Amino acid sequence: MKRAALYLRVSTKEQTTDNQRMELERVAQAKGWNITVIYEDEGISGAKGRDKRPGYDQLLKDAVRAKFDVVMAWDVSRLGRSLAGLVTALDELHAHGIDLYLHQQAIDTTTPSGKAMFQMTGVFAEFERSMIQERVKAGLLRAKAAGIKLGRPTKLLNTEQIIADRKTGKTTRQIAQKYNISIGKAHNIIKTSSDEILRLP
Structure with missing residues (x-):
């Protein structure tokens, strides 16, 4: 049974x-x-x-x-x-x-x-899956044609404040947590800013 x-x-x-x-x-x-x-x-x-x-x-x-x-x-x-x-x-x-x-x-x-x-x-x-994929692709193409920027909005960061925090002794991890960004991004901002300072006459 x-x-x-x-x-x-x-x-x-x-x-x-x-x-x-x-x-x-x-x-x-x-x-x-x-x-x-x-x-x-x-x-x-x-x-x-x-x-x-x-x-x-x-x-x-x-x-x-x-x-x-x-x-x-x-x-x-x-x-x-x-x-x-x-x-x-x-x-x-x-x-x-x-x-x-x-x-x-x-x-x-x-x-x-x-x-x-x-x-x-x-x-x-x-x-049904194929139809959904086609609709999504068509929607993305329409958005691009209309000049709409796709993806996540760019986060505006105060790089000067990040460098200042670094100079006060904050670690890259602490900075990343404070600004809600990845450790890699925090590291790149610090490194790029440091390189630019070194290139100044």
Whole structure:
């Protein structure tokens, strides 16, 4: 008998997971699966990452520990809103020999047709990733064409004050911490300033 884990999620506190649970329990009974654990995230959007969804995070951790054989959820949106993120999680489940049952989409990877459907979602996830990359590249090109400077803003530093701090005996590490810059950057500023002083007539 397969050990099943239920994952239930609703986006707002006003909603309830009861309907999802009852229907999935009915399906599990019909398939002869034994529900051994239930994970819930109440009032949490599916757009949030794994770190903001404790129930989902625990489910994936327990999957590694082989605490169940199949994950059951009401529909694909209960697991996540991003197809690419979803497929990454599903790949993780399958890597540990765990199947997936999605009620609304009639996906059951314990069957051959369900496995084929899962493989198709991987194709669409790759397409989604490519589309996102293309949009990002197009956005960067538009920004450059408009004269927008990309990258982190340049931090304005008072090099004279940095040199003064160095002359008072502060170490390069202390200077880096004071101005919130890397030790390498602090070293370069001190070295460059010292070289310029040496070159003065």
